[in-house]
Amino acid sequence: MEANTSLWHSYLGVIVSRERERLENFQRAEDILLTLLEGVHAREPRFLVDYARNLEALEFALCASEDAVTVEMPLRIEGDTLQLLACQPRDTPGGHPPGLSTCYLEVPSPGTDLEDWISVVGAMEHGDGARCLVPGKVLQHLKELLVSAIVHCQRCFLLQPGDVSAENLREDAMELSLLIRGSWKNIRFDIVPVVRRQQEPFQLQGRQIDRGFPEGSLQRATEQAHFVPASPHCWRSSAHLPILRLLHTVDTLKGPRLDSLRLLDQLRDQDWGEEGGRSGLTFNYLKMVLLWSTELFPSLEDWQDLEGSVYRLLVILLRCLAIQHLPHFLNPEENLFQGAAMDLASLYHKVESFARDPRRFLRFHFGHPARTDSWKADPNTRALLQLPSEDGSYWDTAYFDVLLNQFQVYRIQDSARRSAMSQLLSKIRQEIPQQS
Numbered sequence: 001m002e003a004n005t006s007l008w009h010s011y012l013g014v015i016v017s018r019e020r021e022r023l024e025n026f027q028r029a030e031d032i033l034l035t036l037l038e039g040v041h042a043r044e045p046r047f048l049v050d051y052a053r054n055l056e057a058l059e060f061a062l063c064a065s066e067d068a069v070t071v072e073m074p075l076r077i078e079g080d081t082l083q084l085l086a087c088q089p090r091d092t093p094g095g096h097p098p099g100l101s102t103c104y105l106e107v108p109s110p111g112t113d114l115e116d117w118i119s120v121v122g123a124m125e126h127g128d129g130a131r132c133l134v135p136g137k138v139l140q141h142l143k144e145l146l147v148s149a150i151v152h153c154q155r156c157f158l159l160q161p162g163d164v165s166a167e168n169l170r171e172d173a174m175e176l177s178l179l180i181r182g183s184w185k186n187i188r189f190d191i192v193p194v195v196r197r198q199q200e201p202f203q204l205q206g207r208q209i210d211r212g213f214p215e216g217s218l219q220r221a222t223e224q225a226h227f228v229p230a231s232p233h234c235w236r237s238s239a240h241l242p243i244l245r246l247l248h249t250v251d252t253l254k255g256p257r258l259d260s261l262r263l264l265d266q267l268r269d270q271d272w273g274e275e276g277g278r279s280g281l282t283f284n285y286l287k288m289v290l291l292w293s294t295e296l297f298p299s300l301e302d303w304q305d306l307e308g309s310v311y312r313l314l315v316i317l318l319r320c321l322a323i324q325h326l327p328h329f330l331n332p333e334e335n336l337f338q339g340a341a342m343d344l345a346s347l348y349h350k351v352e353s354f355a356r357d358p359r360r361f362l363r364f365h366f367g368h369p370a371r372t373d374s375w376k377a378d379p380n381t382r383a384l385l386q387l388p389s390e391d392g393s394y395w396d397t398a399y400f401d402v403l404l405n406q407f408q409v410y411r412i413q414d415s416a417r418r419s420a421m422s423q424l425l426s427k428i429r430q431e432i433p434q435q436s
Helices: 002-017 019-043 054-062 112-121 135-155 217-221 240-251 257-270 283-296 306-323 344-356 379-385 397-406 415-435
Strands: 069-074 083-086 102-107 123-125 131-133 176-181 186-198 224-229 235-238
Touching (some): 002 019, 054 069, 135 224, 186 235, 257 283, 257 306
Parallel strands (some): 069 186
Antiparallel strands (some): 123 131
């Protein structure tokens, strides 16, 4: 047991040892980025600079790969005075039916600060004569200001040659990408204009509010709605910052929760990566799994050791891969796997092979990932993971306790919880033969 524990912590120790270097790299690139954004604000005060980058720094340090860092640039605008109108299918991304989070932002009249925005970037006439703030025009204006800020900083020797590359400023993108040199490596920042509005208190639709989280944390994380460009004409609600705030909240809880995320993300980058031209799991998917595990395993008893904590995330990830459905934590009706170009069956195979024999994977290596083709799937586990979930009965603690028990990492002493697991297991034993 001690040797097994040492293996997990040795693997984690190497991951953590790199974080300080990654943070220094981020902070150096962030200084350059803020210089540019301040230049944008000086030319156009309607774009504001948000100096609170601690959440993005935390995410960057946790992530094993060099994913882009999303930077929201708020518009100085009274967002609460804007009206939300449903988008037309022709204006939504890919021409798909408009979702609940996609909308036009109508500019009421009169409105002094809103009229100023209209005079700068122009407006789009809606069917009934309403004027709407156009995200495509806002992006174009911000792009021109960014280019001007780069040129000005270069002329004033505020930037060194190679500090910034604007080659990825594409006309059709819904974010403005800059490659900025850190202390030793370039970081991609995706700059996104954002309209902020206050919104109604967050509702969990049948779930227990704040379960697993400190009281009020979900309300505080979601008290503002953030609208970012979804297409040249439509805006969409973004959960980027609320999810980062919740991730920071998880960091304040007891137990190796973020360490579990670190460890699985290293495996994602090293052994569960892209294959055959298809994308793999992303850090964003694993963040969502961590938030679900925090809610579904609210007891401190679940987070006593690193191995058990990792398996809390693993059983949720395996369930989502098996049924090809990962619900968004704040919008559970949204399936994050929908439309993703991933081989979910292959990913399931890799993740379950790790869950069955982690010792083969808890090592750093270069070149090809660890082989999984010799591993034989357990049909009982697969049948258990693929139980139908239409009524949500298999998305609760008792069900995932059954899975933990299947992997022999349960170790829970709470009598009420053990009883709930036993009752559900009796029900499952009657249902599984019907699935074969």
